[in-house]
Amino acid sequence: xxxxxxxxxxxxxxxxxxxxxxxxxxxxxxxxxxxxxxxxxxxxxxxxxxxxxxxxxxxxxxxxxxxxxxxxxxxxxxxxxxxxxxxxxxxxxxxxxxxxxxxxxxxxxxxxxxxxxxxxxxxxxxxxxxxxxxxxxxxxxxxxxxxxxxxxxxxxxxxxxxxxxxxxxxxxxxxxxxxxxxxxxxxxxxxxxxxxxxxxxxxxxxxxxxxxxxxxxxxxxxxxxxxxxxxxxxxxxxxxxxxxxxxxxxxxxxxxxxxxxxxxxxxxxxxxxxxxxxxxxxxxxxxxxxxxxxxxxxxxxxxxxxxxxxxxxxxxxxxxxxxxxxxxxxxxxxxxxxxxxxxxxxxxxxxxxxxxxxxxxxxxxxxxxxxxxxxxxxxxxxxxxxxxxxxxx
Numbered sequence: 162x163x164x165x166x167x168x169x170x171x172x173x174x175x176x177x178x179x180x181x182x183x184x185x186x187x188x189x190x191x192x193x194x195x196x197x198x199x200x201x202x203x204x205x206x207x208x209x210x211x212x213x214x215x216x217x218x219x220x221x222x223x224x225x226x227x228x229x230x231x232x233x234x235x236x237x238x239x240x241x242x243x244x245x246x247x248x249x250x251x252x253x254x255x256x257x258x259x260x261x262x263x264x265x266x267x268x269x270x271x272x273x274x275x276x277x278x279x280x281x282x283x284x285x286x287x288x289x290x291x292x293x294x295x296x297x298x299x300x301x302x303x304x305x306x307x308x309x310x311x312x313x314x315x316x317x318x319x320x321x322x323x324x325x326x327x328x329x330x331x332x333x334x335x336x337x338x339x340x341x342x343x344x345x346x347x348x349x350x351x352x353x354x355x356x357x358x359x360x361x362x363x364x365x366x367x368x369x370x371x372x373x374x375x376x377x378x379x380x381x382x383x384x385x386x387x388x389x390x391x392x393x394x395x396x397x398x399x400x401x402x403x404x405x406x407x408x409x410x411x412x413x414x415x416x417x418x419x420x421x422x423x424x425x426x427x428x429x430x431x432x433x434x435x436x437x438x439x440x441x442x443x444x445x446x447x448x449x450x451x452x453x454x455x456x457x458x459x460x461x462x463x464x465x466x467x468x469x470x471x472x473x474x475x476x477x478x479x480x481x482x483x484x485x486x487x488x489x490x491x492x493x494x495x496x497x498x499x500x501x502x503x504x505x506x507x508x509x510x511x512x513x514x515x516x517x518x519x520x521x522x523x524x525x526x527x528x529x530x531x532x533x534x535x536x537x538x539x540x541x542x543x544x545x546x547x548x549x550x551x552x553x554x
Contacts, residue, residue: 163530165284166311166481167363168340168456168521173406174365180409181367184402192399202239203401210408214372217350217411218357226373227404232263234358234373235306237395238335241381242304242356243276248333251303255279257289257318258506259311261337265502281307285508286448287316291326298330305334309357310341313503313519314447315456317345318418324353333379339363339371343414344453345422355379361403362441365524366410370403397543421524425455428522428531435535440542446507446517455522460509461542463549466516472541473518478534481519 164172184206190199192207207227214220228234240250254268258280268278282290289307298305305327310317320336327334335356338347342357343364349357356379361370375381375394387396397497414421427451436443442462460466466482473480504517520534 163478163526163533165522165526165530166238167521167523168315168453168477168519169481170362170368171365171523172525173367174410174413176413177366177406177409181402181406184405188401192401193388202508206401206405206408207399210404210411213408213411213415214359217347217415218342218359218374219350221377223392224349224374224377225400226375226394226508227407228371228373228395228535229369229400230362230371231261231337231358231360233336234339234371235261235263235337236267236356237373237381237384238356238375239264239271239304239306240384242333242335242379243271244382245380247380248303251301253277253279253299253301254303255281255294255297255305255332257281257307258283258301259314259316259503260306260308261312261339264306264308266335276303277301283316283506286451287311287314287446287450287507288451288502289318289323291319291322294323295326298326298332302330302332305332307334307336308340309336309338309347310453311447311503312340312344313501313517314458315453315519315521316447316508317341317451317453318470319451320352320354320461328353331357340453344425344455346418349374349376356381361407361410363412364405364414367403369400370407370410372407375498422454424524425522428526428528429455429457431528431531432520432522432534435531436538438517439539444509446504446509453521455526456519457521458517458519460504460517461545464542464545466518468545469516469518469541472545473534473537476533476537476541478537481521482516 184193188202190203192203194200195204211225215225237331252275254276255262270280281294307323324334332354335360336354339358342359355376357374359372362368383394390396390399444460446458470482
């Protein structure tokens, strides 16, 4: 089996799992009950993990709020900030055209509540139009939210420039950094963002482990009611093992970032160059330079992304499709697939693109894995081309 869908979720590092296990079997106290040893042990473990996550992004410990996933972090960031006194009378939000659904759909709901949403265009590589962003911000703008790394096309945005624009305009800035944190260096002080979403499953921590960075001095309200955990912002009994795992993964990511990045870029180049040499009708998506290490995405003329994915799966190669079928989204005509909003935003032509494929490598992948992918690809593509009624033989 060759697993190359790591942008959706990674295999947890064994060191992370080993760190977590005692908090299932021995150290199971409720951290809110820190007046006795068993509870205090959990309380201190959460505090330690908070420090590791903060250190990974150069934040302060009390700027980290633990959540359950990236979607929750995005919801908490956007909904929580809009209910605060600073921006409650402002009814305008600016996002990019390639945001994750957990940002897009929040904004879609907010439109029904009277908010105006402006989507900033991206170029053919997925880079946001900075001039358009600057022009879009008005006195009524409550928040700018721009994704750091697109999981579909791998493009990395220039957060520092976006942050500078937002600071100069006096507007709050949130970034969905779920696909980037743990893979590329992130410094929230340099970026100047006010809120940043993080998810552990993307960098070798368990599913169900995530966080939201909230800059000191930024007020955010809880989006559901309960107790006083996570500084009163995110109530509910903490998932101690998952939090501990997230902290350990953050520590490992910081310590091993250089070595990790070097390996990912090597595998990325091997796969990219190998595919590029095979066909003259393959098209890569995303920025080739400002890109998530280990990420390769492409589409092939007249071949459905889902079909490619299926045939690779039959070879026990597991990637991801960027077509809408993988998201279960249908067009108005139920017999047609809705085009991926990300592919549409970067100008991929709908008439000859039926979905892209994304291969995202992990530290567990090898050169042999990439060689195997390259070995089976011509057979798969040629077979699908023969089956396509549109392919010009």
